Amino acid sequence: MAREGESNGTPDAEPALDFRQVFEEAPALLLVVRADAPRFTIVAATDAYCNATLTRRAEILGRPLFEVFPDDPSDPTPTGTSQLRRSLERVLHSGAPDTMALQRYPVRRQDGTFETRYWAPVNLLLSDPRGRIQFLVHRVEDVTAFIDAREAAAQSSDRAGELQVQLERLDAEVYARTQDLLDAKRELEVRADELELFAARIAHDIKNPIATLGLRLEVLERRAALDPASLASVRQMGEQVERMGGLVDGLLAFARSGARPAPGVRTELRDAVHGALSDLRPGADQAHVELRAEAIPEIEVACAPGVLASVLTNLVRNAVDALQGVPPERRLVEVRARRDEARVHVEVEDSGPGIPKELHADIFRPYVRGPGPSASGLGLGLATVKRLVEAHGGDVGVRSEPGRGTAFWVDLPVSRDPG
Numbered sequence: 001m002a003r004e005g006e007s008n009g010t011p012d013a014e015p016a017l018d019f020r021q022v023f024e025e026a027p028a029l030l031l032v033v034r035a036d037a038p039r040f041t042i043v044a045a046t047d048a049y050c051n052a053t054l055t056r057r058a059e060i061l062g063r064p065l066f067e068v069f070p071d072d073p074s075d076p077t078p079t080g081t082s083q084l085r086r087s088l089e090r091v092l093h094s095g096a097p098d099t100m101a102l103q104r105y106p107v108r109r110q111d112g113t114f115e116t117r118y119w120a121p122v123n124l125l126l127s128d129p130r131g132r133i134q135f136l137v138h139r140v141e142d143v144t145a146f147i148d149a150r151e152a153a154a155q156s157s158d159r160a161g162e163l164q165v166q167l168e169r170l171d172a173e174v175y176a177r178t179q180d181l182l183d184a185k186r187e188l189e190v191r192a193d194e195l196e197l198f199a200a201r202i203a204h205d206i207k208n209p210i211a212t213l214g215l216r217l218e219v220l221e222r223r224a225a226l227d228p229a230s231l232a233s234v235r236q237m238g239e240q241v242e243r244m245g246g247l248v249d250g251l252l253a254f255a256r257s258g259a260r261p262a263p264g265v266r267t268e269l270r271d272a273v274h275g276a277l278s279d280l281r282p283g284a285d286q287a288h289v290e291l292r293a294e295a296i297p298e299i300e301v302a303c304a305p306g307v308l309a310s311v312l313t314n315l316v317r318n319a320v321d322a323l324q325g326v327p328p329e330r331r332l333v334e335v336r337a338r339r340d341e342a343r344v345h346v347e348v349e350d351s352g353p354g355i356p357k358e359l360h361a362d363i364f365r366p367y368v369r370g371p372g373p374s375a376s377g378l379g380l381g382l383a384t385v386k387r388l389v390e391a392h393g394g395d396v397g398v399r400s401e402p403g404r405g406t407a408f409w410v411d412l413p414v415s416r417d418p419g
């Protein structure tokens, strides 16, 4: 095969594609910066980007982004660069593309004065197959002409002009609403982050005294010469304290379950299933429940080991709990999995009493619990599973007919990285 950018002298050899040239001449406004925050060194730009920003490629490559594109010093409340910086930092932090609200962004003319432009930017991450972050792509659409047209049309008086004005007002409205939506979404994300921190903090602060209390009760139970009635109360207190610890763990797990996966994380499915089942086997044995794993394929799933463990443990533990009222010879929980293109489909099926149809839509919501005698929980287990799975781009669901058992399923993306 001929090497890129090299002619091997054969007259009929296909000319090699010069990817650099193709990129630079692409009809899109693209800027590529190194992920070396806070400097963000510029490493590539398309001609279209240079034209729109009135820059020359040779003059901007290798320079820090915010030195080349500083805020307009004549603007008393410059926001452009700080919003861009925050957006790039969000992308680095989350790994997900970040769409910025419509920006008013001044560009510097050769004579040093500024010209106002309107941008609709999106920032995204370019990482190599091993998940090491290397570059950020800043893609913008220049909507200045659209904004100007709207203003020009507003001044024209004929009928067509009026219609045009109305149309463009609608479009402008859509832009404005999009901006509001993006602001609201960001606000929600910030609040979710704060709530998560808050919940984690509270849970942590409660866990310490609970642990101390539990230890003291154990000591009391063993050491003191207690009369039988007091001993029974102390034991009961111990059980309640343990239950409180479990509830706090559940809350903490729920609070943390919305986090997106770090780039490149993966977990081997078969190991995770066997690990979860062997953790739960002692409890299942005690409850006379048979746990089975059916031909689990060896697949790398795109999530951290703890995530898969939490999903499986919640589903299998629920299934075991649901079998309490079933005759012992029919207490079976089976885990199955198959690959379905870019996803893996995992099912946890039990031979229990089933879940009434009218609960199927709500069962994944926090604090929703079924009719049966549930062992311990707050009703956060399935909500945690759903949030974990959805934060990883997956889906969850349930199939169940009363009297004939229940199957919970989750779909999770398979890791795209080569092993």
Ligand SMILES: Nc1ncnc2c1ncn2[C@@H]1O[C@H](COP(=O)(O)OP(=O)(O)O)[C@@H](O)[C@H]1O
Pocket: 314, 318, 319, 322, 350, 352, 353, 354, 355, 363, 368, 369, 370, 371, 372, 374, 376, 377, 378, 379, 380, 381, 382, 383, 406
């Ligand atoms: N396999 C199952 N079979 C029957 N009911 C189930 C099953 N899994 C969950 N449920 C019902 O769904 C409810 C919610 O489950 P979950 O969110 O894990 O909360 P928790 O376990 O804290 O009660 C449970 O209270 C239970 O009634």
Ligand SMILES: [Mg+2]
Pocket: 314, 317, 318, 377, 381, 382
């Ligand atoms: Mg549960």
